[in-house]
Each structure stands twice: as C-alpha cells, then as structure tokens.
Amino acid sequence: MHVNSKKIRWLLAVVLAGMVSGCENSELAPATPADSHSVPTCIDITAEDSTQINMEDIRVEAIATGLEVPWDLEVLDDGRVLVTERKGTIRLIDPETGLRQEPWATIPVLSKGVVGLMGIALSPQFNESGYVYVVGTYDAVGKSSVDSLVYKIKKIIIAPFQPDIQFPVRNRVYRLRDEHGYGRDPTIMIDNLPSHEWYGTSSLAFGPDNMIYITTGDAAVPHLAQDDSSLAGKLLRYREDGGIPDGNPVNNSPVYAKGFRNSQGLDWDSKGNLFATEHGPVGYDELNLLIPGGNYGWPNFIGPNVGAEYHDPILTWFAGIAPSGLAVFDRPGHPWHGDLLIASLKTRQLRRVATYEDTGGNNRICEQVLLSGTYGRLRGVHMGSDGHVYLTTSNRDQRGQPEHMDDRILRLHIP
Template sequence: MLAAGCSGSGGDAGRTAAPPSSVAPPAASSSAPAAPGAPRVAGVLAEGLRSPWGLAELPGGDLLVSSRDERTVTRVDARTGRKTPLGVVPGVVPGGEGGLLGLAVRDGWVYAYLTSATDNRIVRMRYGGGPGDRLGAPEPVLTGIPKGVIHNGGRIGFGPDGMLYAGTGETGRTGLAQDRGSLGGKILRMTPEGRPAPGNPFPGSVVYSYGHRNVQGLAWDPAGRLWASEFGQDTWDELNLVEPGRNYGWPVVEGRAGRAGYTDPVAQWRTADASPSGIAYARGAVWMAGLRGERLWRIPLSGAERSGEPEAFLTGEYGRLRTVLATAGGTRLWLVTSETDTRGTPGPGDDKILRLEVG
C-alpha cells in the first residue's frame, strides 16, 4: 500500500562542443497550418515541487505530477494549483537518472515508469479520483527494462490506438540499442496489460522501434503519427517521426546520416541548445522542452514533414525544462521546470508548473 504523501537527466555530463544547429530543409506544402504566435506564460499554476518528472492529465483537467527522487505522486488542481499528495510509490529506487519517472492515466488506472532495485519497469495503480482517494498498490505491467545510472528513458503515454507506448534508454551500454532482444534503447508498444500489441513489427515482442539512445518525449499528432525526442551524445539531439520496425541508428549514427537502413531525424540540434525532454503536439507544431538548452522549442509541421524552421522561446527564463503537456483543447500547454534535479540551480519557488497560452 502507499503512504500518504523528481528530477531527471539534465543532458549528458561531459559532452563536448558540437557544430551549429541543423535541421532538415522544410518541405514545400500549401496545406501547412498557420503558425500560432509566441507562447504566453499566463501564470504559475504550482510551485515548490521537488524533482518533478512525469505529468498526466486526469479526466476533468486536474494534473498528476511525479517526483523522481521523492517517489511521490501529487495531484494539482488545474484551477487553483492546490497540491494533494496521493502517496509514495513503493519499490522505487532513485539514483542517477532513475527513480519515479513518466505517468499516464487510463480507465481508472495511473500508470508509472519507475526504476526498481533490479530494473526499470511499468506498473499501474488504481485511483478513483475522488476527495480523499489515494493510489492503490502497484501492479506490474512490464518488467525487465534495463536500468543504469544514466539513460533510463522513462516517458510513457497512450496512443490514439489505445496502446501503451514507452521510451527507454540504453543505460550507457550502447550495444543494447541495436539488440532487438533487449528492451533498452527502444520505443515499446503494448496493451494496457503489458502484452505485445497487435500489429507490432516483431512478432511476440513489445519492441516497436530500435536504435535509440535515450528517448525522453513521446507525442502524437492529429493523424496519429508518433513523434519522439531523443538525447544525442556529443553532436546531435533529435526529433524523430517514429514508424514501426524502423532503426533510428544509435550507436552507428547520430543525427542525420543519409545511410541506407537507418532513419534520419526530422530535426536535430546542438546538444547545448536542446538536451530534449518531454514533447507535446499543439496548434500544428511539436513543442519540445529543453533541459541543458533551457528553452522551449516549437517545430512547425505539415503532415509528416517540417513546414518551417524550429523556433526557441523562454530561453534561460525559467531554467531547465523537463515536461510539456498539451490540454485537450490544444490552446494551452503545461510546462514543468527541472531545477531541483541535482543539475540545476534552484531559485525561489522551484520547481514550478507554468501555464502557457498558445492559441
């Protein structure tokens, strides 16, 4: 049972300098949606969060936020910012970039990606959502994801197909990314109970795509396409359009290579400009939170292609940015800062959930 009651990787330590930012040439299209104006910070919803990592929206609009290091889940009222502790998740063993990471909500369950004593795993906990309700005991959904001091992945989400997706890391053991028998360095797709999803590219496996270094963000556009953000090493961070069975190159290639058998990213950045974490889709663009880059990127899209140059907002204003979540209406973003993750410089009120208007 849970007692009543975050910080993730901040970009790789010891990275070297890299070439200037580079993105693929924009695709010509007459159907590109009109780009919204610059996002406006409409206020601070909540503050005083410790090592926040995962963020999920409940039916009705309230939020759940996880603390990587304190192992807690907290409910945040989306109107008032009132924080209600829901409990400490048992079995979480924080350390390095591991701990209580991504969250997702579906059908009365709260799903969590966490680091245990032996592995990374996905569990689910019953939650009624009423006043005074607390999280139920965790039930394993998928176990055996490799763990490490670094590169634990951790983002989870339900796609429009009703399947549960998870981004994992290769834990610093680069060979895991190309090993389709390992769950490390992959994007995984499974039923809500953790079984291989129908239509997966490798029969009997939850592996959906491979050749990833450390997937940190997952989001779907209105056409149901999956987008993922990924940490590079010394040269390029990536935004990828993820398709089943594709090989995204790590550790053979980093960034755009144009090599047969490997899928190039749609956009890439210097590691100092991004170290991308969570992403969200809203208003015709992918929005990407930057840790080391300390900025929010907007990548305008037309279908499966970029329709313009990525733009950066809030550069250095709020420090490291961990998670971004779009509301159901798509005109508001929730943005979580990450200054208390041992790699930031906490200021008054850190960490925060910011309310951004993008309509």
C-alpha cells in the same frame, strides 16, 4: 553520420553549430530531414501572415511551486493535474485549492542519478476505469550479500544468452486506480525493463491504437540498442494489460523500433504520426518520426544522412539542447495546431517545431523558441484538454540553479 569514421567532422560541427529561433505554421507532416545549421525561423518565413501569435500575449502562470524534481504530468478532464516527482511521489494539483501537500500516491523507486519515478499516462478508458500508469526505477539485485552473489552468478552464466539479466537497475510500469482523490492498488503491469542511473530514463504514452508505448535508454551498453534480444535502446509496445499485442514488428516481442540512445519525449499528431526526441552523446540531439520496425541508428550512426538501413532524424541539433518532453499542439483551428512543442534541459527552452512548403513544394522544418532561460531547465510538456500547455521545471535535479519557488508547474495561456 558514422560515429567512428567521421568523429573529427562531427566534433567540428558541434563547435560551429548555431542556435535557431522563430516559427509559424500549420499541422506538422513528415518533412525533408534538416539540421540546426539550415533550419530557418518560422517567423521570418511567415512574416506577412496575419495569423501570427504575438509572443507578448502568451501568459505563463505557475500553478504549483516547491516541488522536488517533477518529471511528467497529466491533466484530467475535471481540471486536476497529476505530477510525478523523481523521488517516488505522485502529486495532485486541485484546480480550486492548488497543490495538495499529501501525495496522491507514493511508489517505491530507486531515485538515483537521473532516474526514479518518471513518465505518467492515463488509460484511454480512464473516465470508466480510473487507471493511471507510471514508470519507475528499482534495484533488481537486493541489499544482502546473498542477493549480490546470486546476481553475479546470473550475470556470468545467463547474460550471454539473455543480455538484460546483467542490469542491476531496472524499470517497471505500475497501474494505479484513481479513487476518492488518491491513487489506490498499485499493481506491477510490466517489469524488468533495462535501466541505468544515467542512461535509463523511460517515458510512456498511450497511442491512437490504445496500446501503451514505452521508451528505454541504452542503459550504458550501446550495442544493445541494435540487439533484438534486448529491450535496451528501444521503443516498446504493449497492451494495456501488459501483454504483447499482435502486429509488433518482432514476433512475440514488445520491440516496436530500435536504435535509440536516450529518448524522453513521445507524442502523436492527429494524422497518427509518432514523434520522439532523443539525446545524442555530445550534441547530435534528434527529433525522430517513428515507424514500426524502424532502426534509428544508435550506436552505429547519429545525425542526418545515415543511409538506407537507418532512418534519418527529422531534425538534428548539432550543438545539443538536451530535448526532453514533447507534445503536439492540439487546438483545431489554431495556426499552431499539429505543431510540436519540445522542452529542453540544457538550453532551458520551450521550442515550437513546424513545417512549411518551400518554392519547390517540399515540406521543410522551421523552428521557434517560445521560452528561453526564464524558468530554468524544462522537462515535461503536456497539452491539456483545456487547450493550455503545461510544463515541469527541473531545477532541483543537481544540474540546475534552483530559485526559492522551484520546482514549478507552469501553465501557458496561448491566445
């Protein structure tokens, strides 16, 4: 949809959009683009399927309570769980003793608006190196009057040629080493990523190629999402050592795909398909299948049927759900294997998105709401190597309604 010329139709669609629920299927594959008006419930499609999961058999366990805006998490092979808190702490949940009061590590971040300490990812060689990567926000200007003056001069003189110099708030990636139960030797590996207190969130994940992928928001300057000289509104790809790998679509640049407003969830299926969630401006949230060099439209287009120059989202939520974390359900032999699990902040849900084959042999999207409202705002979602699904709540982020146990880390036992 062209944002300018079809604004009235877009607003009408937002008002009329309905919510969908239900789902059941096998491995997710690229499908015909869909929107939330037409997506059927997967349970209705496979009502006679003997492999259906009884929702009453899914058990939800709170493995930690009393956290402060947990953002993302990783589950280690030994059962420990590392959780980032927006204020800058990384917490450790021991499988035997629970949440340890002393942080695993503390990172100096600017916790403001929605940003702070955000994504976390384990090195593909974690069992040998112990390396853990996190992304956090910092003040790039400084607090003194001299710092402020230097920044203003740079913004006037350099920004026309290097647009990212204009951002006073930026993100950087730190590497830590897991040693004797704590995160040691924090080292800045990637720096000067555009950020903004409301439109500057970043997620990071290692891909099947052992490269590190990082999402950036448009940092409240939407046109930069289409500007190859800026890292705002992009999906970035780096080597683990912070260098730019061979094979990126833009020469000598970490830019891997562009045209994003605010992507937060990122994961791959077993076929190597890369999926990401994206927040729209007001509604028009998206699920995208990302390819190298792909342009996903923002700010020129949003939603489906954007034309040959841009890539259609797989699924568009017209009314808006504020999709956050995303994880591929990875349990070979299970009927949900390869399906996507998507957390949402606004609608306070965990959704499952899968595909089915219609009568014409085409792959279509279906959707199921697994959790709704019970645990409040949901942000991070992670598939553990133990076969369980892990969630972070986000009820203390000044937009939720926290209960006395919030925020929580939830573990879903899915039969």
